[in-house]
Amino acid sequence: MDPMRRFPLPPCPSDPQPRTPTLRDAEAEKHCLKMSNTVVVLWLPPGQSGLGKSTMVNTLFKSKMWKSTVQGLGTPTPQTLKLQSVTHVIEEKGVKLKLTVTDTPGFGDQINNDKCWDPILGYISEQYERYLQEEILITRQRHIPDTRVHCCIYFVPPTGHCLRPLDIEFLQRLCRTVNVVPVIARADSLTIEERETFRRRIQHNLRTHCIEVYPQKCFDEDINDRILNSKIRDRIPFAVVGADREHLVNGRCVLGRKTKWGIIEVENLAHCEFPLLRDLLIRSHLQDLKDITHNVHYENYRVCRLNESHLLPRGPGWVNLAQTPAGPLAAPQPSKVHQQAQEDSEDGDEY
Amino acid sequence: HQRKWVETAGAATASRAMDKEYVGFAALPNQLHRKSVKKGFDFTLMVAGESGLGKSTLINSLFLTNLYEDRQLPEASARLTQTLTIERRGVEIEEGGIKVKLTLVDTPGFGDSVDCSDCWLPVVRFIEEQFEQYLRDESGLNRKNIQDSRVHCCLYFISPFGRGLRPLDVAFLRAVHEKVNIIPVIGKADALMPKETQALKQKIREQLKEEEINIYQFPDCDSDEDEDFKRQDAEMKESIPFAVVGSCEVVRDGGTRPVRGRRYSWGTVEVENPHHCDFLNLRRMLVQTHLQDLKEVTHDLLYEGYRARCLQSLARPGARDRASRSKLSRQSATEIPLPMLPLAETEKLIREKDEELRRMQEMLEKMQAQMQQSQTQGEQSEAL
Numbered sequence: 140m141d142p143m144r145r146f147p148l149p150p151c152p153s154d155p156q157p158r159t160p161t162l163r164d165a166e167a168e169k170h171c172l173k174m175s176n177t178v179v180v181l182w183l184p185p186g187q188s189g190l191g192k193s194t195m196v197n198t199l200f201k202s203k204m205w206k207s208t209v210q211g212l213g214t215p216t217p218q219t220l221k222l223q224s225v226t227h228v229i230e231e232k233g234v235k236l237k238l239t240v241t242d243t244p245g246f247g248d249q250i251n252n253d254k255c256w257d258p259i260l261g262y263i264s265e266q267y268e269r270y271l272q273e274e275i276l277i278t279r280q281r282h283i284p285d286t287r288v289h290c291c292i293y294f295v296p297p298t299g300h301c302l303r304p305l306d307i308e309f310l311q312r313l314c315r316t317v318n319v320v321p322v323i324a325r326a327d328s329l330t331i332e333e334r335e336t337f338r339r340r341i342q343h344n345l346r347t348h349c350i351e352v353y354p355q356k357c358f359d360e361d362i363n364d365r366i367l368n369s370k371i372r373d374r375i376p377f378a379v380v381g382a383d384r385e386h387l388v389n390g391r392c393v394l395g396r397k398t399k400w401g402i403i404e405v406e407n408l409a410h411c412e413f414p415l416l417r418d419l420l421i422r423s424h425l426q427d428l429k430d431i432t433h434n435v436h437y438e439n440y441r442v443c444r445l446n447e448s449h450l451l452p453r454g455p456g457w458v459n460l461a462q463t464p465a466g467p468l469a470a471p472q473p474s475k476v477h478q479q480a481q482e483d484s485e486d487g488d489e490y
Numbered sequence: 491h492q493r494k495w496v497e498t499a500g501a502a503t504a505s506r507a508m509d510k511e512y513v514g515f516a517a518l519p520n521q522l523h524r525k526s527v528k529k530g531f532d533f534t535l536m537v538a539g540e541s542g543l544g545k546s547t548l549i550n551s552l553f554l555t556n557l558y559e560d561r562q563l564p565e566a567s568a569r570l571t572q573t574l575t576i577e578r579r580g581v582e583i584e585e586g587g588i589k590v591k592l593t594l595v596d597t598p599g600f601g602d603s604v605d606c607s608d609c610w611l612p613v614v615r616f617i618e619e620q621f622e623q624y625l626r627d628e629s630g631l632n633r634k635n636i637q638d639s640r641v642h643c644c645l646y647f648i649s650p651f652g653r654g655l656r657p658l659d660v661a662f663l664r665a666v667h668e669k670v671n672i673i674p675v676i677g678k679a680d681a682l683m684p685k686e687t688q689a690l691k692q693k694i695r696e697q698l699k700e701e702e703i704n705i706y707q708f709p710d711c712d713s714d715e716d717e718d719f720k721r722q723d724a725e726m727k728e729s730i731p732f733a734v735v736g737s738c739e740v741v742r743d744g745g746t747r748p749v750r751g752r753r754y755s756w757g758t759v760e761v762e763n764p765h766h767c768d769f770l771n772l773r774r775m776l777v778q779t780h781l782q783d784l785k786e787v788t789h790d791l792l793y794e795g796y797r798a799r800c801l802q803s804l805a806r807p808g809a810r811d812r813a814s815r816s817k818l819s820r821q822s823a824t825e826i827p828l829p830m831l832p833l834a835e836t837e838k839l840i841r842e843k844d845e846e847l848r849r850m851q852e853m854l855e856k857m858q859a860q861m862q863q864s865q866t867q868g869e870q871s872e873a874l
Binding site for chain 2: 188189190191248249250251252253296297298299300301302303304305307308324325327328330331340344347348396397398399400401402403404409410
């Protein structure tokens with residue numbers, strides 16, 4: 140995934156005050172791509188609290204990938220009660236990344252968890268709606284602030300058996316609106332063999348219930364993509380462990396969990412697959428995540444909304460949308476689009 | 491000769507203590523022991539909790555059997571429509587000549603569905619059915635071979651990944667705490683660091699107190715027990731809820747002797763190491779020291795409570811008349827024989843009992859008449 144392949148994105152609106160460009164800036168722009176991307180990563184509740192979501196946020200920011208340390212992550216995380224976003228601007232070799240991670244409270248703790256996915260789907264739709272509203276303005280901003288969710292990480296509890304009914308319901312709905320990467324949370328309670336068995340079972344469940352997780356097979360562009368993504372698809376869901384404390388192991392300072400029988404190192408591939416997750420999200424597939432969100436999920440949402448408002452654009456830059464209906468939207472139906480297009484083109488002929 | 495001597499030991503007088511310095515009922519415990527061993531022990535254990543918490547593995551580790559050999563884990567699609575079922579498995583275990591008939595009651599499907607409202611009702615009904623069966627047997631005429639299928643203990647598994655008891659846990663425990671001995675257990679405890687384990691145990695204890703859930707209380711040590719035992723006992727009580735790890739695999743850790751445990755790439759958890767988990771405490775408590783107490787509490791406290799509630803709620807007006815008719819009746823007016831049986835059988839049994847009472851009454855009258863006769867005869871002979 141070569142970032143240079145994509146056209147440069149406009150700078151993020153929350154950059155510091157624009158100052159008069161100096162020669163050094165111009166040179167910097169020449170040599171590297173100044174990417175100020177906003178990646179909104181929504182950490183999804185697996186239906187239960189205590190699966191290490193908030194710790195994972197800290198692990199992601201504390202991991203040795205970043206040269207600079209991120210402040211304010213030393214305090215222990217209390218129970219998350221509402222959607223909370225943490226944003227950090229991270230820079231590496233002149234490339235800036237603005238990463239926003241949204242933590243969600245543990246839904247699915249109640250006795251009756253029917254429709255507990257509604258707040259999450261509502262939040263995602265809200266972000267799409269916000270973008271859409273900006274996009275349809277007559278005089279719109281040059282760069283629309285992008286708060287859309289580019290990736291959703293779903294935490295599956297390490298039961299060792301298979302996906303639970305709640306997980307299946309959640310995932311079926313989520314996959315239609317956002318890129319979903321499932322992970323096996325708190326994987327330090329499973330041995331390597333148990334992890335493999337669990338992983339195979341989950342993959343089988345996902346296939347049986349037609350849940351397409353990221354990277355989706357249908358969006359592989361060429362043979363290279365397919366090879367690369369197949370390797371990733373084979374390892375999904377990643378078995379991750381999160382930790383925000385550091386310990387001394389063999390003279391090195393590592394992030395890990397210290398138990399009476401050993402120290403679980405988060406960044407050690409022999410212990411857990413957190414490095415794979417982090418690399419997928421940030422090192423290799425970050426731009427792809429954004430593209431698919433913009434070209435596929437957002438477009439689906441847009442088509443749905445336009446259909447609902449029963450009006451299609453009559454001319455360049457003219458759209459009138461009805462009020463947002465309450466609640467999450469149904470899955471996009473492409474056949475409806477064709478029908479509507481045909482009807483409208485007939486209408487158009489009358490004028 | 492030995493047996494006869496011991497039977498009349500209570501009536502032994504000084505004249506019999508010729509060349510023996512002691513009476514001999516110090517051998518009573520041996521008799522009890524022999525009889526118990528011959529009879530065998532039976533124990534019914536229920537395990538409850540959501541799936542994936544290591545229940546089956548723990549049971550297999552506790553009793554060193556493979557009770558779940560032929561288990562088929564249901565597929566995810568099957569789970570979508572699964573309701574709670576109650577499964578009973580029996581196994582006979584023998585160790586050192588002592589036979590135990592262990593019945594395991596499992597509750598697959600608990601807490602699995604999206605909507606778990608009232609999913610504990612089948613469990614409550616099952617426990618009450620066992621009590622009902624026992625009540626029926628106890629009130630029956632032939633009480634020689636009563637099969638005790640009452641649930642003596644319920645191991646409730648709490649998830650180590652949560653932050654204490656979840657609403658479903660609280661609802662289940664409140665529904666069953668007056669009907670069965672509950673021992674809370676934290677499953678898959680190797681997912682927790684030592685500080686996390688302590689914090690979770692503390693949180694669970696607080697929640698149990700807050701929600702007024704009565705778990706099984708260990709009886710206090712006798713004051714004449716030795717210090718070691720008292721210390722062990724205190725340690726055991728401190729570690730409730732037990733944080734356990736189960737495993738049936740034997741691993742060889744380097745040069746040390748083989749132990750049962752779970753091998754990870756960062757170390758090996760030893761199931762029987764008291765520093766790693768509370769498995770030993772649980773096993774000691776459940777099997778070695780408190781098995782009999784669990785049965786007694788079930789019988790004396792929980793079953794009696796159920797029986798009293800049941801009989802009081804089923805008081806019928808007709809029974810009072812019958813009771814007042816019988817002079818020999820020492821029972822209270824609300825006491826009814828066999829309230830649960832179908833009506834025809836009940837009536838028949840009541841009639842039979844009435845017959846019995848009438849016969850006894852006649853016999854008593856006869857005896858009274860005889861006594862009076864002998865008294866008057868005696869007076870007559872005295873007068874003469």
